[in-house]
Amino acid sequence: MSFRTKGRWALVAGLAAGTLTLSACSPGSLGTSTGSAAPSGSEAPAANVEITLLADNSDQTVTQAQAMIDAFNATNQGVTVKLETRAQGADGDNIVKTRLATGDMTEVFQYNSGSLMAALDPGTNMVPLTGESFMGSVEDTFKTAVTSGGEVFGVPFGQAMGGGILYNKKVFADLGLQVPKTWAEFMANNEKLRAAGIDPVIQTYGDTWTSQLFVLADFHNVTAAQADWAEKYTANQAKYVDEPAIKGFQRLEDVYKAGYLNKDFASIKNSQGLQALVDGTGAQYPMLTFVINSYLDLADDAAENIGFFAQPGDDAASYGLTAWTPSGLYIPTTTTGEKLDAAKKFLAWVATPEACDAQSAASTPTGPYLIKGSTLPDGLPAAVTDLQQFFTDGNVSPALEFLSPIKGPNLEKITVEVGSGISTAADGAKRYDEDVKKQAQQLGLEGW
Numbered sequence: 001m002s003f004r005t006k007g008r009w010a011l012v013a014g015l016a017a018g019t020l021t022l023s024a025c026s027p028g029s030l031g032t033s034t035g036s037a038a039p040s041g042s043e044a045p046a047a048n049v050e051i052t053l054l055a056d057n058s059d060q061t062v063t064q065a066q067a068m069i070d071a072f073n074a075t076n077q078g079v080t081v082k083l084e085t086r087a088q089g090a091d092g093d094n095i096v097k098t099r100l101a102t103g104d105m106t107e108v109f110q111y112n113s114g115s116l117m118a119a120l121d122p123g124t125n126m127v128p129l130t131g132e133s134f135m136g137s138v139e140d141t142f143k144t145a146v147t148s149g150g151e152v153f154g155v156p157f158g159q160a161m162g163g164g165i166l167y168n169k170k171v172f173a174d175l176g177l178q179v180p181k182t183w184a185e186f187m188a189n190n191e192k193l194r195a196a197g198i199d200p201v202i203q204t205y206g207d208t209w210t211s212q213l214f215v216l217a218d219f220h221n222v223t224a225a226q227a228d229w230a231e232k233y234t235a236n237q238a239k240y241v242d243e244p245a246i247k248g249f250q251r252l253e254d255v256y257k258a259g260y261l262n263k264d265f266a267s268i269k270n271s272q273g274l275q276a277l278v279d280g281t282g283a284q285y286p287m288l289t290f291v292i293n294s295y296l297d298l299a300d301d302a303a304e305n306i307g308f309f310a311q312p313g314d315d316a317a318s319y320g321l322t323a324w325t326p327s328g329l330y331i332p333t334t335t336t337g338e339k340l341d342a343a344k345k346f347l348a349w350v351a352t353p354e355a356c357d358a359q360s361a362a363s364t365p366t367g368p369y370l371i372k373g374s375t376l377p378d379g380l381p382a383a384v385t386d387l388q389q390f391f392t393d394g395n396v397s398p399a400l401e402f403l404s405p406i407k408g409p410n411l412e413k414i415t416v417e418v419g420s421g422i423s424t425a426a427d428g429a430k431r432y433d434e435d436v437k438k439q440a441q442q443l444g445l446e447g448w
Contacts, residue, residue, distance in 0.1 A: 049342040050080045051107035053329070054099075055157075056092050057085040060293055060363055064158060065110065067362030072349050079342040081108075100125045105332040107343045110157055113145035113328045114401040117154070119443075126153045127331040127340065134348035142370040145325040145402045154328025155351045158359070159367035161289040162387045163217030163322045163399065164310040169382065170301075171198060171283045179309045181316040183251065190260045193283045201255045202282035203265035203419060204273035211415040213286035214255075214311070218248035220322040220397040221313030230403035236440065236447035240429040247313070249425035249432075252418045266420060270294075278302045286311070288324065292366040292383050308383035310390060320395035321387070325370065325402055405443055408435030 055065045062085060069081045084106055086095045093116075099105040100120060111117060120126070128151035129135055135143070138155055146154035165186075167179075172189075175196055180186040190200035204210045222229050225244040232238035233245075240246060255261060262268070262282055274291060276282040278299040295302050310321040329350055331343045349355055356374040359365070365376050366384055368391055376388070390396050401407050411432055418428035440448040 048080070049078060049338050050082065051335075051339055051342045051346065052082045052084050053108045053110065053346075054084045054086055054096075054106040055110040056088045058088055060290070061110070061158075063363045064359040068157075068350065068355050068358045071354065071358035072346060075354075076345070076349065079345050081346055096120070100332060103334045105334055107335045107339050108329055108331055108346060110327055110329055113142065113154065113156075113325050114399075115405045115407045116401070117146055117328065117330075118148050118405040122148045122153045122330075123151065125333055127333055127335065127343075128153055129155070129331075129344075129347070132344065132348070134344075134351045137351040137372050139370040139372060141398070142325050142328075145398070146328050146330075154330045155347050156326045156370045157329050157350065158326035159365050159369050160326055160391075161324045161367045162308065162310065162390065162396075163213055163288050163324065164286070164308060166277060166285045166287050166289075166291075166383060167307050167309065168277055168280050168283050169305050169307045171280050172307075179307075180312050181319040183254075183312050183314055186312045187254065187258065190255070190258065190284075194260060198280070199262040199276070199282040200260040200284060201262075202273045202276055202285040203255075203261050204268050204270050204285075205265055205416050205419065206267045206269040206272075208412040208416050210270055210273070210287065211252075211419050212412050213288070214252040214419070215248035215411070215415055216399060217286065217311040217322045218251060218313070219400045220310065220320045221247065221318065222400075223397045224313065224315070224318035224320065230400055233400070234404040234406060234440075234445060236445070239433045241426065241433055246425060246429045249415075249418055249429045251311070252415060252428075253421075253425040256419055256421050261419075274298060278306060289366050289383060289387050292381055293364050296364065296381065303381040306381070306383050308386040310395075320397060321390035322399050323390075323396045324399050406436045406440050406445070408432055408439060410435045 053065060053069065055061050062083070066083055069083055073080055086092050096105075096109065096111055097120065111120070130152045135152060135155070142156045143152050146152055171177075171193070172179075175192055177189050177192060178185075180189055193200040222244050226232075226238075229238050229245065238245070240249065262276065270291065271294070273282070273285050273287075274295040275298055277285045278295055289308060295306060299305070310319065312319060329347055331340065331347070335343050351371055353371060353374045356369040356371050360377055364384075365380065367387055368376065376384075414423070414428045414431050414435070417423040418425055423431070437448060
């Protein structure tokens with residue numbers, strides 16, 4: 001996929017700037033009980049058509065999906081949506097792939113955007129939404145993340161998120177530390193934190209996926225140094241073992257070698273890492289902002305006391321955020337007839353500020369929505385406000401998985417080894433370059 005970072009994410013910046021104040025919602029043009037418009041290119045659904053949305057069973061996904069479904073069912077006639085849940089992670093991936101392959105998928109399903117969506121062979125398994133009028137309400141940033149073969153296949157569910165560093169603001173204030181904008185400043189802060197008896201960097205390799213952040217969240221710094229790196233990477237003309245991409249693996253190695261990690265980093269899990277962060281026994285936690293709701297109840301002051309900053313690179317002038325687009329809602333090609341019309345009516349409603357407001361009312365938003373005209377409420381946690389500022393300022397680059405279909409399956413195993421001192425940064429980067437080769441060949445990409 002070709003993607004021009006600055007231009008595309010400027011659209012998100014414009015959206016986020018508008019979310020700093022609360023404004024009234026405007027209803028979408030499709031799918032309400034007071035309007036008669038049907039999804040473009042289809043007839044209005046017949047009365048009492050029932051469809052099912054399959055979504056992962058994480059607490060936040062279920063809470064937001066059910067709230068959105070309830071709001072839709074309460075304000076729409078002729079279509080009733082029900083929720084079915086599936087496992088998360090690799091087991092959930094297998095469920096989605098198996099149900100698509102066997103023709104047993106629900107009428108609508110929730111799944112990742114970006115490279116993981118592309119791996120589902122959307123041209124065969126999903127209904128294209130490119131020509132639907134409701135897609136005009138979806139930000140182009142998200143459309144890029146759900147485009148394959150020139151067709152757009154999904155609408156956004158949830159909010160955009162950032163990858164970077166959650167930090168304890170009280171600890172920083174007590175030690176007179178400033179948010180770092182370069183890696184040298186980050187490491188200098190770490191030395192002061194260790195001297196004060198506080199774990200500078202929390203790592204939680206008991207949940208292996210958390211080990212990837214120093215590599216994945218560094219991509220803004222990679223693309224700032226080489227704007228076409230993702231295109232070259234997809235064409236097998238750029239490697240992680242070389243500059244500038246190897247820096248992410250080196251960041252991982254740096255903090256381990258310097259002794260800046262918590263002693264139990266090899267065994268504790270994400271929930272324990274968040275507890276250490278809010279307690280102040282650890283000062284910083286490389287993480288995705290989707291976990292914000294997970295720590296709000298862990299301490300009375302967690303919402304105000306935990307902040308967020310982007311992963312620093314080598315140059316303060318290019319300091320900025322690596323961002324992830326939300327998951328998508330898709331229609332499988334097995335959905336036909338009046339069920340297809342009903343599914344499109346539901347997605348048309350999902351692509352409205354009303355649907356975003358339903359999600360916000362059910363669960364604290366952790367980033368901006370990628371629906372035009374949507375707003376965020378006041379009084380959000382400090383980390384959300386910090387994240388929002390990057391979008392407002394336009395200092396945002398999409399994560400690599402939204403620019404390239406290539407992501408090797410063994411990255412988290414490799415980053416655990418590098419982050420534990422078992423492998424060097426160079427060895428880890430080399431192994432990951434080898435890891436992605438098979439996937440690139442399976443996708444039939446040129447140059448592999």
